[in-house]
Amino acid sequence: MYAPLFRSQFPNVELKEERILVQAGTGHSIVCAGGASSWQDLTLFLIARHAGTAEAIRISKIFLYQWHRDGQLPYASMIANADHGDAVVKKCQEYAPLHYQSADIVAELLRLSGLPKRSFDRRFRKATGYSPLEYVQWLRVEEAKQMLEMEDGPIEEIALEVGYSDLASFRRLFRKLAGLTPGEYRRRFRLPANVEAALQAVAPTARA
Structure with a gap:
């Protein structure tokens, strides 16, 4: 929702608002999660990275977690900024x-x-x-x-x-x-x- 505001404030940052998880840095050592509930995706991703895919699948079944496979766009809403002085x-x-x-x-x-x-x-x-x-x-x-x-x-x-x-x-x-x-x-x-x-x-x- 805040993508336009983010871009106006940080024009040199490459924003991937459609993505749930974004990896960056040497060896993809930095992983950034998107919306509030995407901590589940981040958790499963880290489990898969460090403990293996089978363990990530097992945890997802235990806690009824699901991957947000379609990214963030289905959940995004428009924020109509009117506090701009024009x-x-x-x-x-x-x-x-x-x-x-x-x-x-x-x-x-x-x-x-x-x-x-x-x-x-x-x-x-x-x-x-x-x-x-x-x-x-x-x-x-x-x-x-x-x-x-x-x-x-x-x-x-x-x-x-x-x-x-x-x-x-x-x-x-x-x-x-x-x-x-x-x-x-x-x-x-x-x-x-x-x-x-x-x-x-x-x-x-x-x-x-």
């Missing part, structure tokens, strides 16, 4: 979430800014860490994620609702930003059927 960009950021379905949203943001395109692109990236197009794409994919997590509608309808009439283009973009296809994402992050059934059986007041 009033023009902030106005565009307030407009974008209300109109991201528009086919001409990037052109609309440019008109709203009142700036020449190159100046707008430069200021927008400096303030947010994203180009205007990247920002809109992330907004659309974030909305699609929430719909996939909570709703049962066809993926085609979700694509249309977030601004993509071309399903193939939506699938490619979603996989690029989320690391999974929309169908894979839904299967991973929807509540299991038995959990949903249990929740439906709970009285509304208790559930609240």
Whole structure:
């Protein structure tokens, strides 16, 4: 989530935000883990390195640990930095979430800014860490994620609702930003059927 901010603060560091584990240094002696629960991957990796693959597999079974094989992208969320002091960009950021379905949203943001395109692109990236197009794409994919997590509608309808009439283009973009296809994402992050059934059986007041 903090990749744009990290890059702005440490431009000389090569950041691999899609990776769960990154090795560096002589003989790969430094191993860096990503998100909070990726300590499990780091633990299994170190066990495999020092005690062998079979032992790492045995430990994973004992503690029900699983490798995050798809990396960090499926778990990443966009952080829309608005504390940057650029009033023009902030106005565009307030407009974008209300109109991201528009086919001409990037052109609309440019008109709203009142700036020449190159100046707008430069200021927008400096303030947010994203180009205007990247920002809109992330907004659309974030909305699609929430719909996939909570709703049962066809993926085609979700694509249309977030601004993509071309399903193939939506699938490619979603996989690029989320690391999974929309169908894979839904299967991973929807509540299991038995959990949903249990929740439906709970009285509304208790559930609240």
